Amino acid sequence: MTLLTIDELSVKIGSSPILNSVTFELQQGKIIGLMGANGSGKSTLLKAIADLIPYSGQIFWRGQPIKKLPSRARAKTIGYLGQSRLPSWSLSVRDFVALGRLPFEDRNKNGGKKILEKSIFECDLADLSDRLVTQLSGGELARARIARVIAGEPTLLLLDEPIAGLDPLHQLEIMHLLQEKVSEGLTVFLILHDLSLAARFTNRLILLKEGCILVEGPTAPVLNSTNLAEAFKINSRYCVTDGIPYVVPTYPIKTLSEPQKG
Amino acid sequence: MKKNSYHFRKTLSVLSGLVFLFFLLSLSLGPSDLTIFDFWSLGETKKNDTTWLIFFEIRLPRAILGLAVGMSLGLAGAALQGYLRNPLAEPGIIGVSTSASLFTVIIFYSGLSAGFALLMPFAGILGATSAVLILQSLAGRNASALTVVLAGVAISSFSGALISLALNFSANPFATYEIVFWLLGSVADRGLDQVAIALPFMAVGWALLLWSGNPLDALTLGEEEAASLGYKLSRVRAQLVFGTAVAVGSATSIAGTIGFVGLVVPHLLRPFVGNRPKLLLSASALGGAALVLAADIAVRLLPFKQELKLGVITALIGAPFFLLLIIKHRRSVL
Numbered sequence: 001m002t003l004l005t006i007d008e009l010s011v012k013i014g015s016s017p018i019l020n021s022v023t024f025e026l027q028q029g030k031i032i033g034l035m036g037a038n039g040s041g042k043s044t045l046l047k048a049i050a051d052l053i054p055y056s057g058q059i060f061w062r063g064q065p066i067k068k069l070p071s072r073a074r075a076k077t078i079g080y081l082g083q084s085r086l087p088s089w090s091l092s093v094r095d096f097v098a099l100g101r102l103p104f105e106d107r108n109k110n111g112g113k114k115i116l117e118k119s120i121f122e123c124d125l126a127d128l129s130d131r132l133v134t135q136l137s138g139g140e141l142a143r144a145r146i147a148r149v150i151a152g153e154p155t156l157l158l159l160d161e162p163i164a165g166l167d168p169l170h171q172l173e174i175m176h177l178l179q180e181k182v183s184e185g186l187t188v189f190l191i192l193h194d195l196s197l198a199a200r201f202t203n204r205l206i207l208l209k210e211g212c213i214l215v216e217g218p219t220a221p222v223l224n225s226t227n228l229a230e231a232f233k234i235n236s237r238y239c240v241t242d243g244i245p246y247v248v249p250t251y252p253i254k255t256l257s258e259p260q261k262g
Numbered sequence: 263m264k265k266n267s268y269h270f271r272k273t274l275s276v277l278s279g280l281v282f283l284f285f286l287l288s289l290s291l292g293p294s295d296l297t298i299f300d301f302w303s304l305g306e307t308k309k310n311d312t313t314w315l316i317f318f319e320i321r322l323p324r325a326i327l328g329l330a331v332g333m334s335l336g337l338a339g340a341a342l343q344g345y346l347r348n349p350l351a352e353p354g355i356i357g358v359s360t361s362a363s364l365f366t367v368i369i370f371y372s373g374l375s376a377g378f379a380l381l382m383p384f385a386g387i388l389g390a391t392s393a394v395l396i397l398q399s400l401a402g403r404n405a406s407a408l409t410v411v412l413a414g415v416a417i418s419s420f421s422g423a424l425i426s427l428a429l430n431f432s433a434n435p436f437a438t439y440e441i442v443f444w445l446l447g448s449v450a451d452r453g454l455d456q457v458a459i460a461l462p463f464m465a466v467g468w469a470l471l472l473w474s475g476n477p478l479d480a481l482t483l484g485e486e487e488a489a490s491l492g493y494k495l496s497r498v499r500a501q502l503v504f505g506t507a508v509a510v511g512s513a514t515s516i517a518g519t520i521g522f523v524g525l526v527v528p529h530l531l532r533p534f535v536g537n538r539p540k541l542l543l544s545a546s547a548l549g550g551a552a553l554v555l556a557a558d559i560a561v562r563l564l565p566f567k568q569e570l571k572l573g574v575i576t577a578l579i580g581a582p583f584f585l586l587l588i589i590k591h592r593r594s595v596l
Contacts, residue, residue, distance in 0.1 A: 050490050075492030087482045088347035089537040102480055103492045148483075
């Protein structure tokens with residue numbers, strides 16, 4: 001089922017075009033990855049979908065223009081998590097996660113509190129709930145941020161590099177958590193830089209290059225060496241070991257079998 | 263949340279008790295030995311009695327004003343710190359109070375205050391609004407603590423320079439004397455009629471600021487994530503700018519410049535409300551009222567021949583506190 005349709009979306013900052021006539025669809029219950037070189041327009045695309053920056057073109061939510069959704073209803077439907085940053089004030093983990101319930105009227109009632117507790121539990125934060133967010137490790141903070149958006153029970157989650165700066169264990173923890181939520185019906189559209197995690201965890205992938213979609217489709221075919229050479233100027237090989245796909249990139253452009261010189 | 267709610271309620275109860283106590287003490291202190299019990303025993307028929315006049319014309323306006331001005335400054339400090347996400351933001355430090363003073367001095371200076379009493383709070387509000395808007399445009403959207411303070415210093419210095427200019431060219435030495443004493447900040451010798459003019463404006467400011475709690479909580483996450491939670495930031499900004507301007511502008515127009523209350527109070531109370539900007543609003547309103555009432559009691563108890571001005575004592579307490587705060591936040595500020 002199509003959740004979101006992006007039609008000819010363009011964004012300019014001043015006179016510089018950042019996104020040029022981007023068109024694609026997001027299907028419900030999938031993890032869709034967004035990849036591209038630095039400055040290709042990934043974060044801008046996520047912000048435009050979250051209505052945080054002005055854009056031209058159309059965005060449809062279940063077939064209806066998204067602009068018709070009141071801002072509060074939109075906040076209840078689409079969760080947005082920007083790039084990692086510490087909150088301005090050092091709240092307790094519980095109060096921090098509770099910010100995700102702000103658009104909801106039931107946040108101080110039993111129903112809202114149960115959802116809050118569920119989000120804290122699902123993100124394995126129960127033991128940390130009274131700790132201040134400034135006292136959390138990078139991995140714990142990443143889980144708290146995910147718990148904050150999940151607490152809003154959105155239908156679509158927009159995540160801008162949610163695993164940036166995390167060690168492999170915490171990266172896997174976050175990706176498994178997202179996979180679990182997607183199995184319950186959530187749709188996740190996220191920016192990633194790790195090709196192997198994208199190969200393993202995303203159902204579909206969009207590659208951006210200089211503000212345009214280079215290729216979009218099921219993950220495995222998108223991650224072929226031609227596309228990655230075009231998007232990132234790297235050579236790469238898509239491999240599968242024990243049923244787990246991964247991508248081996250090389251730098252600069254040369255074939256993997258080519259012997260090292262010098 | 264349970265833990266913080268517990269602290270919050272307890273904090274509010276203690277602060278309310280302090281405000282009540284200081285309010286009664288304020289009514290009981292003065293050159294005459296009359297206490298609150300003497301006023302209590304007065305009947306309706308004794309309206310021309312000296313005791314009645316002392317109570318209603320001198321002490322009651324002073325106590326009400328101490329409470330209202332303190333609430334305005336404490337609340338505005340908490341709101342500005344939440345909005346700018348900066349623990350050094352305070353109406354005095356960022357130039358709001360000085361700018362409100364400047365506009366009020368212009369009304370004083372021009373002699374318009376004698377004929378149109380309502381012009382005073384309006385001038386204060388206009389001055390405070392201008393300062394917040396100029397600060398925003400000078401500092402930019404994602405200003406650091408240092409930028410906000412520097413922009414505030416610039417506004418404050420410029421407003422101060424214009425006040426000095428007005429005093430310099432004042433033809434009437436008595437007017438100059440009056441303006442200088444007014445600028446030092448005090449809630450003494452104001453009548454109930456003056457309180458009646460300023461109080462409704464302050465109340466409008468309180469309402470606007472107290473209703474901005476949820477967006478202030480959301481702004482903890484930064485502007486983009488706050489907007490993604492459904493808050494229209496332009497509306498939030500307008501509400502906070504206008505709320506601060508109305509509360510601080512009208513308070514300054516009647517009491518002069520009383521600095522540092524909005525800095526000290528939110529900083530001291532923040533740990534008791536789990537650092538939540540929303541909960542800090544009501545706590546700082548009560549804390550501000552308690553602090554100004556206490557300072558106003560202190561100026562009456564200090565053994566000086568001439569009563570110390572309220573603004574002087576808050577500055578004497580607040581300025582070292584500001585320095586300590588800068589040392590504490592040195593890494594993030596510089």
